[in-house]
Amino acid sequence: MRRAPARPSLRIGIVTLAPEMFGSVLKAGLIGRAIRAGLLEVAFANPRDHSRDAHRRVDARPYGGGPGMVLMPGPVDAAIRQFAKRGSWIVGLSPRGRPFSGRAASRLSRKKQFVLVCGRYEGLDERVCASFDEEISIGDYVLSGGEIAAMAVLDAVARLVPGAMGNASSSDEESFAGGLLEYPQYTRPRVWSGKRVPAVLLSGNHARIEAWRRRRSLELTRRLRPDLLLARKSSKV
Ligand code: SAM
Numbered sequence: 002m003r004r005a006p007a008r009p010s011l012r013i014g015i016v017t018l019a020p021e022m023f024g025s026v027l028k029a030g031l032i033g034r035a036i037r038a039g040l041l042e043v044a045f046a047n048p049r050d051h052s053r054d055a056h057r058r059v060d061a062r063p064y065g066g067g068p069g070m071v072l073m074p075g076p077v078d079a080a081i082r083q084f085a086k087r088g089s090w091i092v093g094l095s096p097r098g099r100p101f102s103g104r105a106a107s108r109l110s111r112k113k114q115f116v117l118v119c120g121r122y123e124g125l126d127e128r129v130c131a132s133f134d135e136e137i138s139i140g141d142y143v144l145s146g147g148e149i150a151a152m153a154v155l156d157a158v159a160r161l162v163p164g165a166m167g168n169a170s171s172s173d174e175e176s177f178a179g180g181l182l183e184y185p186q187y188t189r190p191r192v193w194s195g196k197r198v199p200a201v202l203l204s205g206n207h208a209r210i211e212a213w214r215r216r217r218s219l220e221l222t223r224r225l226r227p228d229l230l231l232a233r234k235s236s237k238v
Contacts, residue, residue, distance in 0.1 A: 009042040011162050012114035014084030015151055016077065018059065018121050020045040022148045032156060035165040043155070044084070048072065051079035060122050069123035077129045081116055090115040091133045094147035094154070095124065098136030101154060103177035105137065109154070110161035117154060119147030180233035182222045184214035 015023070026032060027043055035041040048059045053075070060070035081091060090112055099105070109115055118125070118133065130136070139150040160166055176183040187198040201213045222229050 006039045010040050010164070011110065011112065011158070012042045012044070013155060013158070014044050014046060014089060014114070014116040015119065015155075016046050016048065016080045016084075016116060017119040017146075017148055017151070018047060018049060019119075019146065019148055020047060023152065026152050026155070031165055032159045035159050035162055038164065040162050040164050041159055046080035046083040048076035048080045051076040063123065067123075071123050072121060072125045072129075074126040074129040077118065077125060078132065081118060081129075081132070084114070084116045090135075091118065092116065092154070093118045093120070093125070093130055093133040093136040094138075094150040095120060095130075095136045096138050096141070096143050098138035101137050101139050101150075101157070103157070103175075106154070106157040107161055110158045117147070117151040119151050121146045177229075180229055180236070181218045182226055182229070184218040185221070 017023075023043075023045070027036060032041070032043075036043065049057050052059050059076045060072050063069070063071045085091060090109075092109070092115055094117060137150070137154060139153050144150060161172055166172060172178060174183065187202060191198050191203070199213070201209055204210065219230075
């Protein structure tokens with residue numbers, strides 16, 4: 002059995018009112034393995050534990066009126082401080098944040114630690130957002146809480162922690178690495194439902210296979226995500 006390293010490569014703190022939502026995500030698959038191998042540590046802080054209210058309330062009506070409730074700044078800030086004492090990078094999850102990307106995942110995976118702050122209800126009091134180092138959105142839609150967004154970030158980052166993926170080169174060839182979508186993949190059987198695996202993949206000629214994959218990767222990106230090619234071009238200018 003491999004020995005767990007003395008110190009995990011990455012520590013992620015999660016501020017959430019619903020830590021129970023993360024249960025199976027932390028046990029299964031790559032994230033579970035990375036935690037068990039001691040490569041990744043995930044800890045929680047619940048703003049409710051910092052409420053000064055007899056009923057442990059953490060939300061209140063918005064000043065100025067309007068629907069719903071807003072998370073009060075005090076309990077959220079106190080929960081963040083549980084981790085920030087260690088000088089963590091603080092990431093708020095919000096629909097207004099910068100769209101999450103492979104590049105952001107790679108940047109976060111190189112940190113020693115960071116904190117993900119999940120909002121709920123109508124969101125967080127603006128004064129607590131002022132202490133964030135960045136805000137991330139996982140898409141132009143509104144979720145009922147930041148937990149599912151945090152899980153998406155956690156998963157994308159955990160795969161990039163050194164040693165977490167069985168084959169370290171897997172992530173180099175995946176979609177978005179190098180600004181392209183991945184080439185199409187095939188496995189057994191060679192003929193399925195009358196459809197054949199492209200002959201070049203059975204040729205054993207690695208140079209031809211590589212050239213074919215590169216071509217298909219470019220074709221797919223042109224057809225499905227032309228915006229990636231434009232971004233790639235402008236980053237080279
Ligand atoms: N009133 C807010 C607005 O219109 O922007 C939406 C609040 S949402 C119901 C509650 C929480 O879910 C947010 O504070 C945020 O943490 C999280 N959330 C919702 N959509 C998200 C998204 N697309 N990306 C990241 N987090 C999101």
